[in-house]
Each structure stands twice: as C-alpha cells, then as structure tokens.
Amino acid sequence: MNGAFNNPPAISPGVAEQAVSWLVEMQGGALSPRRQHAWEHWLSAHSEHQRAWEHIQRVNQRLRGLSSPLAHAALNAPKSTSRRHALKLLLLLGAGSALTYGLRDQLPITPLLADYSSPVGQRRNVQLQDGSQIQLNTASSIDVTFNAQQRVIRLLEGEMHLVTAQDSRPLHVLTADGLLQPQAARLNVRQFTDRTQLAVFGGRVALTPAAHTASPLWMQANQQVSFNRQAWRPPQALDAGSGAWTDGMLVAAHMRLEDFLAELSRYRRGQLNCDPKVADLLISGTYPLDDSERVLNVLQVSLPVQVKRFTRYWVTVEARA
Incomplete structure (x- = not known):
C-alpha cells in the first residue's frame, strides 16, 4: 500500500x-x-x-x-x-x-464495536470533528481515527457517502480492498464481499489496492470504478442512479429483476427471493427505499409477477399464475 x-x-x-x-x-x-x-x-x-x-x-x-x-x-x-x-x-x-x-x-x-453504524433499512448522517460529512447507508459501519498527523476512516461494512472538509492533515479511507485518498472530494464507497465500488462526484481520489505496488489510480469527478486487493477494473462514467440512495431512492434503468430485488433486499429484514423464471425481466423507474412493501406491490402492477409472502421475513417474487 x-x-x-x-x-x-x-x-x-x-x-x-x-x-x-x-x-x-x-x-x-x-x-x-x-x-x-x-x-x-x-x-x-x-x-x-x-x-x-x-x-x-x-x-x-x-x-x-x-x-x-x-x-x-x-x-x-x-x-x-x-x-x-x-x-x-x-x-x-x-x-x-x-x-x-x-x-x-x-x-x-x-456494528457494535464500530464508532458509527446504521441498522438495516435506515440511513444515518454523521458529522466528523474536522467538518467532513458522512451518510451511512443501510447496515453500514465505520471506524474513525483522527490524530495530529492524519485522518483515517475505515469502512467496515456496507456503504457510505463522504463529503470531505478542508484540513491540513491527509485523509485516508480504508476498505477491505485498499486505500482511498480523497482531495476536496465528494465520493461514495460501497464494500462488497469480493470488491469495493468507488464513485466520485466531485474533486479527485487516489486509489491504491492493498496488494498493489505501482502508482495509484487517480479518479476524477463523474467516474466510478470497482477494485479488489490486487487491481482495479477500467473506470467508467457514473451510472444515472449513483448515490440516489442518499435521497432515499433506488433508481433502475433496464435492471434485471433479480438484481433489482437483491438491491431492495438490503433495506429490509428477512429473505427476499426471485424465481429464476422471472429473473431476467427488465425494470426501470425510481422507487422509495423506505417502503419496500409498496415497491413490491408496484411490481405486481408493472410486471407479470406476483409476490408470495410465506411470512413477513420470507417473500418470493414469482411468475403470475
């Protein structure tokens, strides 16, 4: 590193x-x-x-x-x-x-040992002592360590949106896959099981994977990239729905239903399943994250599917009979 x-x-x-x-x-x-x-x-x-x-x-x-x-x-x-x-x-x-x-x-x-955390289905705003602003997405947690030499934010799980404050000390953002060094930046960082997703909305960010020894990748505004401990994928332009969760919305643009439900499931407890028969149906639109039941009901109107609720915590979206 x-x-x-x-x-x-x-x-x-x-x-x-x-x-x-x-x-x-x-x-x-x-x-x-x-x-x-x-x-x-x-x-x-x-x-x-x-x-x-x-x-x-x-x-x-x-x-x-x-x-x-x-x-x-x-x-x-x-x-x-x-x-x-x-x-x-x-x-x-x-x-x-x-x-x-x-x-x-x-x-x-x-989550219990983290300095800041958010429960499933909720978002949390945090202002750090240097003035930086963080919004935690559902089921997310971070550790924060500030001292005279540096500022360090560790994303332990989940996702965060960060607006950095001006400060003479360097700011380091750590994930399981590497190091980010934002400079006057607004960015979104999401930790997946096997990778980290970075989206830069303003400023610039240096990215160094944990096992990478070459020069860092400098990410500019309106770019996004996925990386693991060894390398990064080619940077791309921001998706239309990048960061929409900060406003409580899930934006889908020709998204596979199975992928859409996987995203929606992050904001509710229990199991939300997708029948393979309808997994490849495409969905577009903007949906409220704070009311997943309403979103499921809308799906039954806009797509040829039905929602089967075995219990409150075990729900399956399948082909309409």
Whole structure:
C-alpha cells in the first residue's frame, strides 16, 4: 500500500491487559485513594494507555447489546478469567490494528464495536470533528481515527457517502480492498464481499489496492470504478442512479429483476427471493427505499409477477399464475 500512509497505532496486548485489569478492578468497587492515584499515573504515563482506556470504555458500553458468548463472558462473573480474556479480545478488536481489522469480518460484533453504524433499512448522517460529512447507508459501519498527523476512516461494512472538509492533515479511507485518498472530494464507497465500488462526484481520489505496488489510480469527478486487493477494473462514467440512495431512492434503468430485488433486499429484514423464471425481466423507474412493501406491490402492477409472502421475513417474487 502507499508508503506515505501510516496505520493508526495498534494497542499492544500488554497495554490491553493493563486496561482490562483497571476496568475489572473499578467495577468491583470504588478505588482506594492509593489505587486511584496509581490509575491516574498509569493513564497519564503514555498516550497508548489513554487510547486503550478510551477503547475499553467504549467496548464496555456496547457489550449490553451484544448477544454472543464473547459478550456473555465479558458481562458476567466480574472476577473471572474468562471475562478478562473476553474484554481483552474485544479491546484489541476495537483498537484498529491491521491484524484485528481482518478478524472483525469473522466475528458478529462489527456494528457494535464500530464508532458509527446504521441498522438495516435506515440511513444515518454523521458529522466528523474536522467538518467532513458522512451518510451511512443501510447496515453500514465505520471506524474513525483522527490524530495530529492524519485522518483515517475505515469502512467496515456496507456503504457510505463522504463529503470531505478542508484540513491540513491527509485523509485516508480504508476498505477491505485498499486505500482511498480523497482531495476536496465528494465520493461514495460501497464494500462488497469480493470488491469495493468507488464513485466520485466531485474533486479527485487516489486509489491504491492493498496488494498493489505501482502508482495509484487517480479518479476524477463523474467516474466510478470497482477494485479488489490486487487491481482495479477500467473506470467508467457514473451510472444515472449513483448515490440516489442518499435521497432515499433506488433508481433502475433496464435492471434485471433479480438484481433489482437483491438491491431492495438490503433495506429490509428477512429473505427476499426471485424465481429464476422471472429473473431476467427488465425494470426501470425510481422507487422509495423506505417502503419496500409498496415497491413490491408496484411490481405486481408493472410486471407479470406476483409476490408470495410465506411470512413477513420470507417473500418470493414469482411468475403470475
């Protein structure tokens, strides 16, 4: 990856253990004046201690909504070894190191440990401390790390629309596939399972895939591109519906019905299936993302299909009888 980029400093296992020990001790009761002084001395001794303490506080607050064995161990038996290990693991996962970043995809805790997240079917606006504006799409999450040298935004899952603010510090956007360096830009970034999709609406963005060693690709306004960890595909002009989700709309221009339903399913819970017999029907129009049931009803009028609802969370669009 670009040599000018510095990963946010990781929290070492030793410091993580110290932070967890202090938290466990504090939750066991009020500290004595001597122990309070010792904790304050530890906290001020190094910036890594302060970052570790901030992270463990955030992790501890988010555990209440986490239904997993890891959270159960961290919340119960305050003096147990398992709780200490669970808290330490959660702290390291939230620390933003390159090693633990990869682990987040393997554990069901990413949205709860993220700095900002949005639930299924909802969008969320976030203003960062530098003035940058972010809109998160459905089921999306990001981590944000700002320090004196740089600004780093990690897209952990889903999709975001970013309007950058002027700042003397460089801005880096990380995805699972590589590094983006926006310059006075407005951009949309979406994380797929096997690739990242970038659309640039204004300014310009340097793109460097994670395993790419050559010069970055400079993307200009009104361009879009897909890339993975090794390379990028040829850039193309923006689609007519690029970024329409920020206005709560799904724009289809001769889109296959199966692809359309796959997009619509991102905004609703449960399973939305498409019968192979109607998968290649083409659909065009503009549809509201906040009312997927209404969209399904419209499909039955505009196409030769019917919507079969086995339950609220299991719906199939099939050929009309």
